[in-house]
Amino acid sequence: LDESLHFLEGRAVNPDEDSYYDLPERSRQEATLYEHCVRAIEASLNFGEHGLPLMGSGDWNDGMNLVGFGGKGESVWLGFFLYDVLIRFAEIARIYQDEAFAKRYLQKAQTLRDNLNKNGWDEHWYRRAYFDDGTPLGSASNDECQIDSISQSWSVLSGAGEPEKSLMGMNSLDQHLVKRELGLIQLLDPPFDKSALNPGYIKGYVPGVRENGGQYTHAAVWAVMAFAKMGDNEKAWELFRLINPVNHSRNPEEAKTYKVEPYVTAADVYAVAPHGGRGGWTWYTGSAAWMYRLITESLLGMRLEVDKLFIEPCLPEDWSEFKLHYRYRETVYHITVTQKPDESNETRISVNGADQPGKFIPLIDDRLEHFVDIVIPRG
Numbered sequence: 001l002d003e004s005l006h007f008l009e010g011r012a013v014n015p016d017e018d019s020y021y022d023l024p025e026r027s028r029q030e031a032t033l034y035e036h037c038v039r040a041i042e043a044s045l046n047f048g049e050h051g052l053p054l055m056g057s058g059d060w061n062d063g064m065n066l067v068g069f070g071g072k073g074e075s076v077w078l079g080f081f082l083y084d085v086l087i088r089f090a091e092i093a094r095i096y097q098d099e100a101f102a103k104r105y106l107q108k109a110q111t112l113r114d115n116l117n118k119n120g121w122d123e124h125w126y127r128r129a130y131f132d133d134g135t136p137l138g139s140a141s142n143d144e145c146q147i148d149s150i151s152q153s154w155s156v157l158s159g160a161g162e163p164e165k166s167l168m169g170m171n172s173l174d175q176h177l178v179k180r181e182l183g184l185i186q187l188l189d190p191p192f193d194k195s196a197l198n199p200g201y202i203k204g205y206v207p208g209v210r211e212n213g214g215q216y217t218h219a220a221v222w223a224v225m226a227f228a229k230m231g232d233n234e235k236a237w238e239l240f241r242l243i244n245p246v247n248h249s250r251n252p253e254e255a256k257t258y259k260v261e262p263y264v265t266a267a268d269v270y271a272v273a274p275h276g277g278r279g280g281w282t283w284y285t286g287s288a289a290w291m292y293r294l295i296t297e298s299l300l301g302m303r304l305e306v307d308k309l310f311i312e313p314c315l316p317e318d319w320s321e322f323k324l325h326y327r328y329r330e331t332v333y334h335i336t337v338t339q340k341p342d343e344s345n346e347t348r349i350s351v352n353g354a355d356q357p358g359k360f361i362p363l364i365d366d367r368l369e370h371f372v373d374i375v376i377p378r379g
Helices: 033-044 076-095 099-119 149-157 163-177 217-229 233-243 252-258 285-299
Strands: 004-009 025-032 302-305 308-311 321-328 331-340 348-351 369-377
Touching: 004 033, 025 033, 033 076, 076 099, 076 149, 149 163, 149 217, 163 217, 217 233, 217 285, 233 285, 285 302, 308 321, 308 331
Parallel strands: 331 369
Antiparallel strands: 004 025, 302 308, 321 331, 348 369
């Protein structure tokens, strides 16, 4: 965090421009990596009349580039994401002995959480955004885009949602956006088409294609991660199997519908006839990376903290055992996880036959093979 790094430098965006393409130069000015992070967070702390972050010309969904183009539109999803950033970076600030920063931004995070649950809620789920004129997006009052998945999933993943509201939002996501007959999870529904709402170039996509009401796989993965974090093991595994590309080509008829490679992740899957169930842009590394994190972290429960490996899986009821082979630097750990009824309701870990007092595997790079047995209680 103390390493000094240069900034990039380019001209400001002109008032009549949304963006421009150029090759930035390296600035003479430099700062520590820690200060780079602080400046990035500071630049994001601009809020609208609902106390939510300004959306500008797009947040995660850059196709919604007109929602906040006038400088007043706000993003509910970005509020959840910013809350997560503030909470996580406050921990880093404390490690860095910047207690003033940590305290200030924990206070901002709490205020943001209050505003999200007060002004981002829409009776049965969280809204997606507010247009410049205050019109809500992702609301039951809308004809199109009544519900958007990422506000629901990130209310859980960030921890900013009130538990009862997050539960209602995720149940609404399951009810309105999971299309089991097509094997996909829509980003939003209904797609943009003929209403007066003009969120941006997302409306230029055919309804049900890509971000416009198709499955955008980043968001589908986040939904499964959220169910896993809520402890709904069966739902998490059901929906993971639903979006697993292998399960879109188990027979010739499925392959004829999906039409793309089943052994890589597709960025999107189309959701509206006549293209329902068809895969879109494949070999998409962003969605693949999130899918990998879903499998290893959310479902199999791996979490690394420096030289400690935690295994806290989210397993379906019918799984009795799985095995992992984990390489720590030049050392391999063979890990067997067994799930079975246990009256003590406690997880037990042994390494090379020796019981471990902690709830983690201590990692040592001694270039020897190590054998780990973990017993977790079922249910």
